[in-house]
Amino acid sequence: MIKKTLAAFVLGSVLSSGTALAADYVIDQEGQHAFVNFKISHLGYSWLYGTFKDFDGTFSYDETQPEASKVNVTLRTASLDSNHAERDKHLRSADFLNTSKYPKATFTSTKVVSTGEGTADISGDLTLNGVTKEVVINAYFIGQGNDPWGGYRAGFEGKTTLKLVDFGIKTSLGPASESVELTLAVEGVRQ
Amino acid sequence: MQWRNSSNRYGFISVVLHWLVALAVFALFGLGLWMTDLTYYSEWYRTAPALHKSIGITVFALMLLRVFWRLLTPAPAPISTHSSVVRLLSHVGHGLLYIGIFTVLLSGYLISTAEGRGISVFGLFEIPALLSGLPDQADVAGAVHFYVAWGLVVFAVLHGLAAVKHHVLDRDDTLKRMLGCAPKP
Numbered sequence: 383m384i385k386k387t388l389a390a391f392v393l394g395s396v397l398s399s400g401t402a403l404a405a406d407y408v409i410d411q412e413g414q415h416a417f418v419n420f421k422i423s424h425l426g427y428s429w430l431y432g433t434f435k436d437f438d439g440t441f442s443y444d445e446t447q448p449e450a451s452k453v454n455v456t457l458r459t460a461s462l463d464s465n466h467a468e469r470d471k472h473l474r475s476a477d478f479l480n481t482s483k484y485p486k487a488t489f490t491s492t493k494v495v496s497t498g499e500g501t502a503d504i505s506g507d508l509t510l511n512g513v514t515k516e517v518v519i520n521a522y523f524i525g526q527g528n529d530p531w532g533g534y535r536a537g538f539e540g541k542t543t544l545k546l547v548d549f550g551i552k553t554s555l556g557p558a559s560e561s562v563e564l565t566l567a568v569e570g571v572r573q
Numbered sequence: 574m575q576w577r578n579s580s581n582r583y584g585f586i587s588v589v590l591h592w593l594v595a596l597a598v599f600a601l602f603g604l605g606l607w608m609t610d611l612t613y614y615s616e617w618y619r620t621a622p623a624l625h626k627s628i629g630i631t632v633f634a635l636m637l638l639r640v641f642w643r644l645l646t647p648a649p650a651p652i653s654t655h656s657s658v659v660r661l662l663s664h665v666g667h668g669l670l671y672i673g674i675f676t677v678l679l680s681g682y683l684i685s686t687a688e689g690r691g692i693s694v695f696g697l698f699e700i701p702a703l704l705s706g707l708p709d710q711a712d713v714a715g716a717v718h719f720y721v722a723w724g725l726v727v728f729a730v731l732h733g734l735a736a737v738k739h740h741v742l743d744r745d746d747t748l749k750r751m752l753g754c755a756p757k758p
Contacts, residue, residue: 463688466690467689468622468711470711553613
């Protein structure tokens with residue numbers, strides 16, 4: 383009995399100290415506390431917003447060592463939604479994201495540079511439309527803590543701007559709409 | 574010309590519906606191919622698809638009327654000189670044309686309504702989305718729409734060539750009948 387309790391205690395402390403050091407988080411896709419949104423100018427007169435509904439990913443974060451953080455996100459490009467069936471179909475076609483040929487987009491961080499209190503530039507490789515390029519996500523830490531259901535959560539938001547032509551999207555939407563802003567807003571559940 | 578079909582000739586309604594749908598099928602096909610290649614800044618970029626959808630819904634209404642009318646006043650009997658093979662082929666061919674037209678119309682409807690938005694008909698009223706959110710609905714419906722439309726147009730050309738063959742080579746009333754002419758005495 384004592385042995386068992388001791389073993390459980392030792393194992394428990396090993397596990398908890400392990401998680402405390404690694405601080406690995408899985409993006410809460412299941413509870414839908416995570417968004418990959420895009421925003422592009424329409425003719426220079428307004429913003430068009432859309433989202434990718436289907437993605438998952440992980441990140442690691444330790445506030446004492448923010449530069450050791452890592453982010454990995456994989457999304458299904460065909461899950462894009464801008465609330466307009468014909469536009470979405472067109473965006474999935476070879477004119478834009480060619481989602482049947484390139485069903486996945488990925489982001490893998492390579493370097494995190496702290497830029498201030500709770501902010502960082504996350505460099506990484508973004509693969510989109512079959513093209514891999516380095517991008518920098520300007521991210522900020524929103525908050526962390528216990529959730530009401532016995533877990534521990536942390537959340538970030540980051541933005542980056544891509545030129546469409548850099549990712550092989552040659553269809554012209556006009557001079558005001560040559561780049562798109564991506565927002566990654568995620569909440570992770572600590573493992 | 575009589576309104577209704579009779580045992581040996583087509584009436585006015587059937588003739589008009591046939592040629593309206595024939596015209597619309599080819600027009601919609603050309604319009605569809607053309608509009609999907611327009612650039613964003615083309616002045617037709619918004620109007621051409623709106624026109625395509627409005628005409629498509631109209632054709633759907635015409636086709637429903639056509640089926641209803643066919644049930645109400647059955648098509649005339651086959652021309653007596655037609656062999657049993659010709660009769661069978663024309664039956665199957667006409668059936669496929671109907672199926673093809675309805676398939677293209679319905680798949681087109683399912684593209685536009687895939688995310689729950691209705692279809693405006695000439696800006697006058699809106700056809701609601703009845704079926705949306707199926708997996709990859711717009712893409713699957715889009716592929717069906719594209720390939721079946723090609724098949725339909727090729728088949729419609731064969732249908733037309735067959736009518737010309739009856740008129741020129743067989744010298745029978747097949748084509749004339751569809752123009753509403755009375756049978757030879």
